[in-house]
Amino acid sequence: MRPSKIEGAKHAWATLALLAKKLRQAWPEVRIILRAESGFCRHKMLGWCERKGVGYIVGLARNKRLNGLAADLIEAAKKGFEASGDKQRVFGEFYYAAKSWKCERRVIARIEHMEKGANPRYIVTNLEGPNFGDNGQYLYETVYCARGDMENRIKEQQLDLFADRTSCHKWWPNQFRLLLSALAYTLLETVRRIALKDTTMAKAQCGTIRLRLLKIGAVIVRNTRRVRFMMSSACPDQALFCLAATRLKPG
Numbered sequence: 001m002r003p004s005k006i007e008g009a010k011h012a013w014a015t016l017a018l019l020a021k022k023l024r025q026a027w028p029e030v031r032i033i034l035r036a037e038s039g040f041c042r043h044k045m046l047g048w049c050e051r052k053g054v055g056y057i058v059g060l061a062r063n064k065r066l067n068g069l070a071a072d073l074i075e076a077a078k079k080g081f082e083a084s085g086d087k088q089r090v091f092g093e094f095y096y097a098a099k100s101w102k103c104e105r106r107v108i109a110r111i112e113h114m115e116k117g118a119n120p121r122y123i124v125t126n127l128e129g130p131n132f133g134d135n136g137q138y139l140y141e142t143v144y145c146a147r148g149d150m151e152n153r154i155k156e157q158q159l160d161l162f163a164d165r166t167s168c169h170k171w172w173p174n175q176f177r178l179l180l181s182a183l184a185y186t187l188l189e190t191v192r193r194i195a196l197k198d199t200t201m202a203k204a205q206c207g208t209i210r211l212r213l214l215k216i217g218a219v220i221v222r223n224t225r226r227v228r229f230m231m232s233s234a235c236p237d238q239a240l241f242c243l244a245a246t247r248l249k250p251g
Contacts, residue, residue: 013045020054031055033127035147041124043100050126057144060096060107060122069094070109070120077113088113091137096124108136152205157185160207195244212237213244 020032034040034049038059049056060066067074073092080088089112095104105124112119123144132139157163163181166174188206191213196202201209216235221228231238 007039009040009042009045012040013042013048016045016054017048017052020052033143034058035144037147043098043102046105046124047102055125055127057123057125057127057139059144060124062120062122066096066107066109066122067120069096069107070111070122073109073111074113074118074120077111078118081113091135091140093136108140110137110140156206157181160205160210161185161188191244191248195247196240197247199240199243201240213241216241 016034023030023032033055034045034057036056036058038061041058041060046056046058048054070092073090077088077090080090089110091108091110093106093108096107097104106126106128108123108125110121110123112121121140123140125139125144127139127143128134132143161181161184163178163185165177165181168174168177185206188209191209192202192204192206196204196209201212204212216237217232219230221230231241235241
């Protein structure tokens with residue numbers, strides 16, 4: 001186990017190398033793209049991606065130099081807001097190298113100006129070409145911002161399926177609890193993807209599925225031939241439950 005006082009990105013590039021190796025063993029022609037927040041923007045990781053043919057689109061923490069390079073965009077967004085009173089969003093790009101970098105890299109700037117002032121965001125990327133578009137706005141909004149949905153899936157497991165309940169004093173019990181939570185998420189994701197497809201709960205979060213389809217009152221009667229599951233006639237989701245059960249029935 002790693003001590004808690006080290007930075008979260010330490011050795012992340014080594015983990016990425018291991019994952020890339022395993023993925024390419026299974027799918028030799030697969031294209032791998034690293035999409036991460038600014039906490040993982042490290043020169044070793046970016047350099048490894050460039051050497052190994054891995055795409056990356058990573059957040060870049062703002063600083064005075066970046067804001068200086070984007071000064072024209074920041075000023076344009078400010079003037080647009082002052083003229084219209086509506087939130088302004090503009091995009092631009094330039095090449096930038098931090099002190100620890102060995103080369104300049106492409107940076108996309110997304111500048112917003114609202115009532116509270118300017119809100120600049122930056123990402124660094126090596127993605128280009130027809131698959132991703134040369135438009136920085138497309139890369140930011142379509143490729144980079146999609147990582148927000150991945151964070152929602154992590155929050156589902158953590159909050160709805162109790163992945164954060166790791167209060168044991170020993171490592172293995174906590175690891176086992178996390179494994180059970182991961183298996184529960186895999187099960188509910190399968191229910192959502194297969195059993196709830198094209199229903200009102202096709203995009204429901206795991207907590208909603210638990211409350212409406214699993215955490216309900218019922219009577220179970222078992223005899224030698226069958227097991228009967230009897231729900232209340234007042235259950236508001238009994239039709240959806242029956243549909244999901246039918247879709248999950250083997251054969």
